[in-house]
Amino acid sequence: MSEETPKSKHFIRQIIEDDIAKGLDPKDIITRFPPEPNGCLHIGHAKAFCLDFGMALEYGGKCNLRFDDTNPAKEENRFVEAIKEDVRWLGFDWEDRLFYASDYFEDLYNYAIELIETGKAYICTLSPDEFKEYRGIPGKPGKDSPFRNRPAAESLDIFRRMRAGDFKDGEYVLRAKIDMTDPNLHMRDPAIYRIKHSEHIRTGNAWCIYPMYDFAHCLSDASERITHSFCTLEFEVHRPLYDWFIENTSMIKKLKVQPRQYEFARLNLSHTMMSKRKLQQLVEEKIVEDWDDPRMPTLSGMRRRGYTPQAIKNFCEEIGVTKFNSLTQIALLEHCVRADLNKVATRRMAVFDPLEVEIENWEEGKTDWLEGVNNPEDEGAGTRMVPFSKHILIEKSDFMENPPKKYFRLCPGGEVRLRYAYIMKCNSFVKHDAGEVVKLLCSVEHDSRGGNAPDGRKIKGTIHFVSSEHAVRAKAKLFDNLFTKEDMTNLAEGEDFKAHLNSNSLVEAEIFVEPSLQEAKAGTPFQFERNAYFTLDPKPADGLVFNRTATLKDSFSK
RNA sequence: UCCCUGGUGGUGUAAUGGUAGCACAGAGGAUUUUGAUUCCUUUAGUUGGGGUUCGAGUCCCUACCGGGGAACCA
Numbered sequence: 001m002s003e004e005t006p007k008s009k010h011f012i013r014q015i016i017e018d019d020i021a022k023g024l025d026p027k028d029i030i031t032r033f034p035p036e037p038n039g040c041l042h043i044g045h046a047k048a049f050c051l052d053f054g055m056a057l058e059y060g061g062k063c064n065l066r067f068d069d070t071n072p073a074k075e076e077n078r079f080v081e082a083i084k085e086d087v088r089w090l091g092f093d094w095e096d097r098l099f100y101a102s103d104y105f106e107d108l109y110n111y112a113i114e115l116i117e118t119g120k121a122y123i124c125t126l127s128p129d130e131f132k133e134y135r136g137i138p139g140k141p142g143k144d145s146p147f148r149n150r151p152a153a154e155s156l157d158i159f160r161r162m163r164a165g166d167f168k169d170g171e172y173v174l175r176a177k178i179d180m181t182d183p184n185l186h187m188r189d190p191a192i193y194r195i196k197h198s199e200h201i202r203t204g205n206a207w208c209i210y211p212m213y214d215f216a217h218c219l220s221d222a223s224e225r226i227t228h229s230f231c232t233l234e235f236e237v238h239r240p241l242y243d244w245f246i247e248n249t250s251m252i253k254k255l256k257v258q259p260r261q262y263e264f265a266r267l268n269l270s271h272t273m274m275s276k277r278k279l280q281q282l283v284e285e286k287i288v289e290d291w292d293d294p295r296m297p298t299l300s301g302m303r304r305r306g307y308t309p310q311a312i313k314n315f316c317e318e319i320g321v322t323k324f325n326s327l328t329q330i331a332l333l334e335h336c337v338r339a340d341l342n343k344v345a346t347r348r349m350a351v352f353d354p355l356e357v358e359i360e361n362w363e364e365g366k367t368d369w370l371e372g373v374n375n376p377e378d379e380g381a382g383t384r385m386v387p388f389s390k391h392i393l394i395e396k397s398d399f400m401e402n403p404p405k406k407y408f409r410l411c412p413g414g415e416v417r418l419r420y421a422y423i424m425k426c427n428s429f430v431k432h433d434a435g436e437v438v439k440l441l442c443s444v445e446h447d448s449r450g451g452n453a454p455d456g457r458k459i460k461g462t463i464h465f466v467s468s469e470h471a472v473r474a475k476a477k478l479f480d481n482l483f484t485k486e487d488m489t490n491l492a493e494g495e496d497f498k499a500h501l502n503s504n505s506l507v508e509a510e511i512f513v514e515p516s517l518q519e520a521k522a523g524t525p526f527q528f529e530r531n532a533y534f535t536l537d538p539k540p541a542d543g544l545v546f547n548r549t550a551t552l553k554d555s556f557s558k
Numbered sequence: 559u560c561c562c563u564g565g566u567g568g569u570g571u572a573a574u575g576g577u578a579g580c581a582c583a584g585a586g587g588a589u590u591u592u593g594a595u596u597c598c599u600u601u602a603g604u605u606g607g608g609g610u611u612c613g614a615g616u617c618c619c620u621a622c623c624g625g626g627g628a629a630c631c632a
Binding site: 009140231323324327332336342377 | 559560561562563564565568569570571572573580581582583590591592593594595596624625626627628629630631632
């Protein structure tokens with residue numbers, strides 16, 4: 001289903017093409033997608049890995065999946081599995097290239113020793129607060145740590161004992177010796193190893209010292225011979241460090257191509273909250289079912305809600321890649337979802353708010369099975385049989401006692417086409433005591449079977465229906481756009497984001513669907529004609545539960 | 559305050575120094591057995607000011623505005 005839409009020539013493509021022009025063999029291009037397993041992936045991550053995997057594939061290279069597991073305090077194995085599932089779902093294959101930063105712990109330790117031996121790293125005894133003083137502030141240079149000139153032998157000894165577990169958390173830290181006056185604060189002797197007596201998801205208790213991101217990431221990249229390392233804008237100021245560790249260790253001698261870091265703007269989506277911390281809060285406080293609640297902007301939530309991988313990939317291609325902090329409107333995502341669903345969703349009829357109709361000129365107990373196409377956009381989708389009988393249900397809103405001018409559905413004395421079935425005329429109606437119309441008495445034109453008038457006259461209105469005796473009860477869960485009433489990007493510091501959640505973000509409805517839906521498979525997209533796109537909830541439930549994926553565009557109001 | 563970045567219609571993005579294009583959203587219309595889809599038409603833009611140039615969204619200077627940076631997080 002790859003679209004032949006022209007691809008935007010964003011700056012990443014330009015960079016890669018320049019490298020190729022300078023002699024880089026496209027087959028040597030290696031990128032990586034490096035999530036930290038401390039939460040589930042969301043739509044923002046999709047942008048990142050569509051870029052990582054997408055660029056490698058597009059130019060004939062490879063992309064590795066690497067878990068950045070350098071902080072055992074935050075990471076969990078269940079997230080590793082969830083992330084793998086999400087990546088697979090989006091259709092990306094890392095083949096045998098699944099890595100963990102922890103694969104390199106021994107190597108990283110040795111590179112750290114190398115730095116100590118060459119006088120480029122030292123053990124510092126300053127506490128975090130004390131070092132803050134020495135680091136200085138933007139605009140003001142810092143001053144050297146009193147331990148900066150600790151002899152290498154002594155640092156080495158302490159570092160080895162750190163590893164051996166001789167010290168408590170925070171007692172010592174290994175720092176790179178760079179420049180305490182650098183205007184970039186990250187270059188002022190950053191910590192590269194800290195003591196952390198914490199069980200790691202993969203190495204267990206083998207280590208009690210762990211490398212920092214800045215030290216681990218670039219050297220992990222280099223170990224995997226990554227050529228292009230993409231990350232978000234906030235790492236821009238870390239880039240000199242990325243290069244420094246590679247260039248100041250023996251790693252540089254092993255490389256044919258030095259990995260380079262390139263930054264791009266992260267995704268901001270209107271009406272969508274993407275802070276991992278806040279999403280976690282929703283899960284913990286049970287405001288949502290779990291990370292895969294269909295209202296969540298997580299990939300697992302979107303999957304459960306019925307979003308297709310193709311729609312998400314198209315969206316990621318559509319938004320492009322820049323270094324500009326923008327706010328993408330959710331309408332674009334919804335457009336991509338509808339556009340893909342329109343092509344692939346199986347059409348079915350479902351009545352949400354039923355109005356009884358009796359066909360006066362139809363024999364009691366007689367059923368006519370009519371053929372309905374499964375998807376007018378896809379010839380190969382085939383057909384299914386739809387039952388018609390004397391008692392049917394139509395949508396309450398498809399009948400009006402006193403219709404306005406442009407209303408072309410049913411009204412007293414008016415006629416309408418029942419989709420796939422017959423042309424039907426409303427003879428009379430029955431009202432409740434309260435004045436509510438509760439039943440229509442109609443007749444069908446027997447010669448119009450299939451929906452065409454024998455005299456060739458045009459029927460403007462076509463409505464959907466289900467046969468009462470054949471109808472299947474189901475539940476529909478209706479969701480508003482991803483969770484928040486308004487843009488969350490301007491939320492004030494400390495402001496309670498929960499006040500901005502959609503109050504009616506989940507509405508449940510009892511609906512009547514055609515019998516063929518009894519065999520619906522979880523995850524397959526359906527379009528309930530003239531209503532919305534739905535998918536059967538994959539979580540076990542009593543009876544059929546459909547999640548609303550997206551609404552149809554509605555031009556009723558025009 | 560200092561450093562790093564960035565600024566193209568309402569929104570998201572294109573344009574070796576040479577006609578500012580595409581998509582979403584909006585508006586109008588045609589087709590339609592889904593008031594969907596599809597198709598056509600249309601509204602709307604280079605942050606301001608200087609400079610270089612035959613010619614500037616693009617290069618230079620400057621102002622303004624936005625984002626990031628002072629974790630033993632990633």
